[in-house]
Amino acid sequence: MTRTEYPWLLPSAMAGSLDPERAAKRGGRRPRRTVRDWAVDLMIFFFAVFIGLVALDASEKAGNGELVIMADLLSGLAACGTLWVRRRWPVALAVGLNLAQIVAPAASGAALVALFSLAVHRPFRPVAYVAALSLAAMTAQAYLRPDPTVTHFVAVILGALLTLLAVAWGMLVRSRRRLVLALRERAVRAENEAALRAEQAQRLAREAIAREMHDVLAHRLTLLSVHAGALEFRPDAPAPEVARAAGVIRDSAHEALQDLRMIIGVLRAPGEDGERPQPTLVTLDALVAESREAGMKVTIDSAVDDPAAVPTATGRTAYRIAQEGLTNARKHAPGTGTTVLVSGGPGDGITVEVRNEAPNGPVPEVPGSGQGLIGLTERATLAGGRFEHGPTNDGGFAVRAWLPWSA
Incomplete structure (x- = not known):
């Protein structure tokens, strides 16, 4: 199985890079979502919902009123819903969700997913800035919306570990995708170079064969021409001379045919036994x-x-x-x-x-x-x-x- 045979198993951006013809047909528009994109989006959506429910349960244990819990629930659902457009605006979405989780712990899962997606699609510098913002937001959340089941110190350490894990995992995925694309480009370039080398070798072989045929056949055909011309212009030549010229014509034609067969044999099956030795x-x-x-x-x-x-x-x-x-x-x-x-x-x-x-x-x-x-x-x-x-x-x-x- 090759990647180009099953593009629906690849991320949409990666499938477009591996199939430039299909990407060119779209005229610069965003690549269409693949089956893998939908599966990944559903998985991370439910992951963000799960983290949001855990944070919502902690909010209930903290003794918050129904109005606060309802606000947390709605903000968490809204944050999880925004993850469906994370590929289009990764930086803005990651910044917004990390700011939102300061006052809405239910948005923490969506913020982690947005940070991971940012690390996948953007270089290290903007990822580092947003990761620092995420660490600051989780630290502020631990003091503004504390979790009664853990201490402030544990909450800060846990938030830092989750942030670093999301960044590291996203950068690993990004590096792997870039490696696959680089290997694909190298393979395509190697195929093109091999095709050019094969074409050049064929051209050189044709030139060598043409040169060899000229050198071989010109000698034989010249004998034919000279002696045939002698017979044409001297029809009254003595019988022994005519016989000698006819013999030369016959031998030259036979040798020319053998040489031609030798060259054709080299073209059909190079290296086979039985070829005439080269002079x-x-x-x-x-x-x-x-x-x-x-x-x-x-x-x-x-x-x-x-x-x-x-x-x-x-x-x-x-x-x-x-x-x-x-x-x-x-x-x-x-x-x-x-x-x-x-x-x-x-x-x-x-x-x-x-x-x-x-x-x-x-x-x-x-x-x-x-x-x-x-x-x-x-x-x-x-x-x-x-x-x-x-x-x-x-x-x-x-x-x-x-x-x-x-x-």
């Missing part, structure tokens, strides 16, 4: 061999002693940078030589550079050019490294990245 520097030779099979002239120069010792995230980022560099060289400078340089170590980080020679003839226009370089810049930045790209002095193009070893 690292260990698989860089396989990437170069695949590019050579597709007709590229690729030279690799790796100065990393143990590629398997490179951290997984660093190796994967370095692989994607080399893959995108080879893809760009194949798209924009087909038939030219390309060099892949990898160097570094634990103390120096990893440096990856892909350079291609000047293209033979005009550079073909490829839709979406430049998106891969933007993605590589983001990758290197997220890994804590740097990424540079631009034309070389001999008319070629180069991409170069440095990645920290611990990325």
Whole structure:
């Protein structure tokens, strides 16, 4: 059971604080009384009546006349009746009832209840002032309207104890309510922060997936485009060359499909067994061999002693940078030589550079050019490294990245 599911079990003010939407609908009006409010009001009303009857009995024992007893009875009933509006004017009602009990002992119960209600709804300073007034009023009552069954000293001590008990109990209730509201606000704030963190994590995950899909599929689809274009513009090519191009197209389509399935599998069930391993520097030779099979002239120069010792995230980022560099060289400078340089170590980080020679003839226009370089810049930045790209002095193009070893 939660507090918001059963607001009728809460005080009206507290229920409004826990349900701000309902409070807003009331347009600033006082919250409607809950079932708990009515039960508490009835209980404290009968408590005040009981204390008033005890005081009335003491007045009879003191030998007061019927007129005085009738006045005490009426004043006690009036004081108890005013308790139904104690939440609206707590300070004024507490002051008035404490002054009234000086000459009307039957109002003592109502005065104690008003003091308790004041301690629940107001801060300590006004409560302390009214409590001091209550002590003074009870002391004056003990001398003006003495109780024949107890001495003046006992009456003053008893009045002081009842006053302190009412104040302490009211402040305890107030502290508990404020604690519940603070915990509720903290829980709501934590839920909102968790929702924001989840939304941010989803956004970052979508960006990472989009970047990964671009880096993975761009390489495969470029092979498809290059060899399909060759078949289109050279329909009279020799049969072995056509067969080789068709094989590359088939293999590239198959690999692209596998890579796409891998990414979708990560989305559906992350952490399941059977996922394809992520590429690292260990698989860089396989990437170069695949590019050579597709007709590229690729030279690799790796100065990393143990590629398997490179951290997984660093190796994967370095692989994607080399893959995108080879893809760009194949798209924009087909038939030219390309060099892949990898160097570094634990103390120096990893440096990856892909350079291609000047293209033979005009550079073909490829839709979406430049998106891969933007993605590589983001990758290197997220890994804590740097990424540079631009034309070389001999008319070629180069991409170069440095990645920290611990990325």
